Amino acid sequence: MLTAKKELLWKKINRLFKSNRFNDVISLTLENINDSLNYDNIKFINLAAEASLQTNQLELAKKFLEHSLKIDSQQYLPLYNLGVMHEIDEKFINAISYYKQSLNYNPEYFDARFNLANVLKKIQKFEDALIQTKQLIKLHKNYDSMNLHGAILLELNELDSAFKIFTELNSQYKDPNILNSIAKIYRKWGNQDKFFLTLEEAYEVDKNFPQTNHNLGNYYESKRKYMEAEKFYNSTLKFDDNPDTRISLGICQLKQQKFNIGWENYESRWKSSHLLTKFIKTRKPLWNGDQCDSILVWGEQGIGDEILYCSMLNDVSKFANKVFYSCSSKKITSILKRNFPNITILHTDDVTSDDFFDTHIPVGNLGRYLRNNPSSFKNTNYRIHPDPKNKTLIKTKFSDPMIGISWRSNDQLKNIELANFKSLINSRYKLISLQYQPTDDELKILIELGIIESKLNIYDDLESLLSLIDCCDYIVTSSNINAHFAGALNKKTFLLDKNNIELKHFHYWSSPTKNSLWYPSIEIVNQKKENNWKDEFQYIKSQIDV
Incomplete structure (x- = not known):
């Protein structure tokens, strides 16, 4: 039981808290409540912790909460608040632990279960998150619980169930967030018309809602209406300056050859949580385009992108004594060592210190300085060469005129049905598969169509893949490593650019002419009708026949 003095203090502190005088609450608590483990101090400490959270004094809040839990470790609210703090710091595993502890002592605490489900969604443990949202709906079926449940179903690709939830919510709330979720489902179903109409509906509800503007930017970009896309991306950034929209804006600007601003915005990828490559740890500054003694250029985003951006490596040598x-x-x-004899080629594992270079740059950032206008793409003389002995050996196995084909990528949205390639079969050329790791079903189709399977380990042995591509007369491929190797080999290539609203088209497969700026030997064949390649394959066949 509180003493009369503490009763008066509690009333005063409580009054200050209700008046939003949070710093006064903290000061009075620190002045009057000692560090003892007296149970009477708990409510003072917890209120001071809440005041610290309100004023974003997280370290102080943490001290108050930990002190409170030393007095009584079974309090669900301090445990929940510690979870919130760790979630703010993006220490998600710790946050999950505290939310679970909070629920141990109060299983019906809605906020703790909601936050737990949301953090599990953030770290992509969608099945675990779904378990929590099901319990959440039993606790309280409201907008928040239903919306989160629907969002997790959407991540799990349970589209029918997600659609049912979002349409139910949409009947109660005309909310742009819900409409954007419905639009996303239409996009995944491949219904471009409904996707666009639903976004228009969301736009009418709230023209300033960032997600609507971003998605409209995606839509217009997929239709190659880049000026409209740029307008909506810029509108998004007025209300929510986030890295993912800025990346999309940068890519859209690069497609329009607005190189300076495009490269600048594209560099926002380093702030995105979706980029798998991590920025290197170094004390050395980023290269700014000036002369320097030594520079480390480091690879990012996958082998295909590295091959593309390595077209700028020889240009870097003009600015540095050592590259x-x-x-x-x-x-x-081994491929890069052979083709760049004047550049020291390393692997990421070899870079254990930053003592050997003065400045550094991720390879994709080079474009800002070295590819900032259309003329900078001309006369680059970029071409890689296969190992001569390896090529000779492979040429003895496959000596007929050949068309190399591949149809799959790590991104399933780029995939093309293998059966489409049947139309290329003719008496003048053999078709040979360049597809790495073909499935059993694909191998059966190759046999049925009479397409050669090289039986080379082209997934791990990229020297053999490079030689095999160079032995071909033509390449017809989806966007994958084969396209980049073919372009770097200066091999006549038809790049199949799929019409799919879900697919994020790379800036380097867009050009005001039919050929890639980065790889002049690659002709970009844009699919006109979704799920139909008939016209495009007829066109490719006519070009090969010529």
């Missing part, structure tokens, strides 16, 4: 290139995959080190 080091650190590739992210050991599979391409």
